[in-house]
Amino acid sequence: MLRQASSGTLAVEAIDLVKEFGETRAVDGVSLAVPTGSIFGLLGPNGAGKTTTLRILLGIIDPSSGRRLVLGRDRPLEAAPEIGYLPEERGLYPAMHARDAIAFLGALRGIPLAEGRRRADALLSEHGLGDWARKPIRTLSKGMAQIVQLLGTIIHKPRLIVLDEPFAGLDAINQARLEELIRREARAGVTVIFSTHVIAHAERLCEEIAIIAKGKVAFDGRVDEARSRLRPVVRLRTRSSDGPWRSAIPPGARREGGEYVFELPEGGPEPLLKALIDGGAGIETLAIERPGLHDAFVAIAGNKAASEMGEEKPQ
């Protein structure tokens, strides 16, 4: 059922989106609901259909079937002046000066050129690139050019920012800067959607996520909700190697470096603790850990998808 974006609760809604390229179904019945003002992460391994979903939502391509509603409009290009977009494959005109490149991106979104240049100068100074304002893009490092394009994405003060793999190619410092920029925009009421195959970014930033695998949404909801799908994990080390307390350990428990590792039983920690103490286990260490998003991802999308996600590799 389509929730009304006009009520102000949803910035983006997708209903049963399908996109076929010849015989290949890249997006297979994707439905999403992105609340206004939230940071929303699209997670999935490479080739899962994240970029195609974003391109459909932005109106770059049309779906084979299904509906999309972006900032209350079913034709996304009508909302283009209120949207900022950083594509996965970055690109600027190499001969353009940095400030002109940002102003050009603003002009595409309806900002007059002179105003765009003024804002570009301010943004570049704010991000420590003031000295590079009048340098051609081709003379900038890849990371700097990426920052310039990112500034071009927000120059027109959009209500919705869509970032496709925004952290790729950035060093650790710039990744942290980008995370802060995303949080700042969200605090100002801007909706931010970003795709990533690095779970750590989503875990740190997102309130809501959608996990996409093989073109389908495997999970859509709050990060807490995803994590709460798994039971907390207990790590127990005892002084006693055997005794009546062993009956409190679930049959599926495994041994890791002298520790018992198992899911917290349904009854919760108190019956477990009581059984361990009464049974003379001699608790040396006991930790009850909440599962991370990675564990939730493995549980939802499967080990294969998780292994394809790759690790975060700051440049």
Added chain:
Amino acid sequence: MMRFLRSAFVIARRDFSATVLSKAFIFFLLGPLFPLLMGGVFGGIGARVASQAEHPVVAVIGPQAEFDRLSAARDQLADAIGDDGAIRLVNYAPGPDLAAQEKELLASRDPPVRAVLSGGLDRPRVKGALASDPGATGQLRLLIASARSGSAQVKPDLPVTNVAVSSGSLAKDRALTAQIGQALLFFLTLLLSGMLLSQLIEEKSNKIIEVIAAAIPIDAMFVGKLFAMLAASVVGIIVWISAGALLIQLVKHGGVQTLPQPAVGWPTFLALVILYFAMNYLLLGAAFLTIGAQATTVREVQTMSMPVTFAQVIIFGFASTVIGHPNSTQALAAALFPLSSPLAMLARAAEEPALWPHLLALLWQALWVALILRLGAQLFRKTVLKSGPRRPWWKLSRT
């Protein structure tokens, strides 16, 4: 619609600045001037060489009085056919050994004697290399006859009343203007087609196409690119036409005023040249932009250039057949076929004074520009962006 136009303007402004402010644009401007300059220089040298080679010097061995009569006849001939067309005569006093003198003169390099005339006016005979030039022998016969009769000394009075044009000269002149106009349009468009084919390579290779496609309608991008190139080429045309007019002014006696007058008059004709150039450019440009948009590399563009050039030559050939027959069925067909229409109508402007057909033709051509652009943008979305059209093709503005 305003957003559509504003988006097209943003693209056009970027492309125009990037083109005109680049160093390569200087070469683009100078490119066509080099052949013009070289043509002028080598043409001048060639004409001088040809003048020496084609108008032989005939050495006349005989008394001065006879030579004077021949010389007067030669002046009269030069009056009629022009000095360049008449043979040159040089007088030599008879020597003791005529055969030796003839041999010596025929071997002379300064002046380069082609033949020797001796025996006086009563018993003239010519010795020389005139077998391949019967015209020179004919001229000599005429000069001798004229010198004998003495008629060369008398110039009959012939009052002449000049009229600006006759029907015969008018049709020929206007056909020439039509030909020049069509050729100008053809070469200009040919020059620019390569640039149009590669217009989208930059955006596609540096991936900015994604940002543009997410921000503005693809139709607006096509329109912007097309008009940017049109504006850049108009800058080129102004430079080239000015250079051409300057060259004509310098080398042609009487300057540009002596060029054949078109039927609609020079001011209207020049305005139509600009309009039809724009239409020709937009029509072919929209088609080339569409074709070029499918290419992803410069190599692919180069491969496409050849058939595109052939297609242009065929269209030019078709349009040029209507010159001299502006009201024929063929002319109507060429005017109706969108890609040959500007060329055919420009020829018509040179040959027919009526203006209303041009208004109709311009509207017809503008309609086709819009149609080709619309289809081009849809094709681009479908094949390059991998997206199918969701709106009816006749709705131009997609916002």
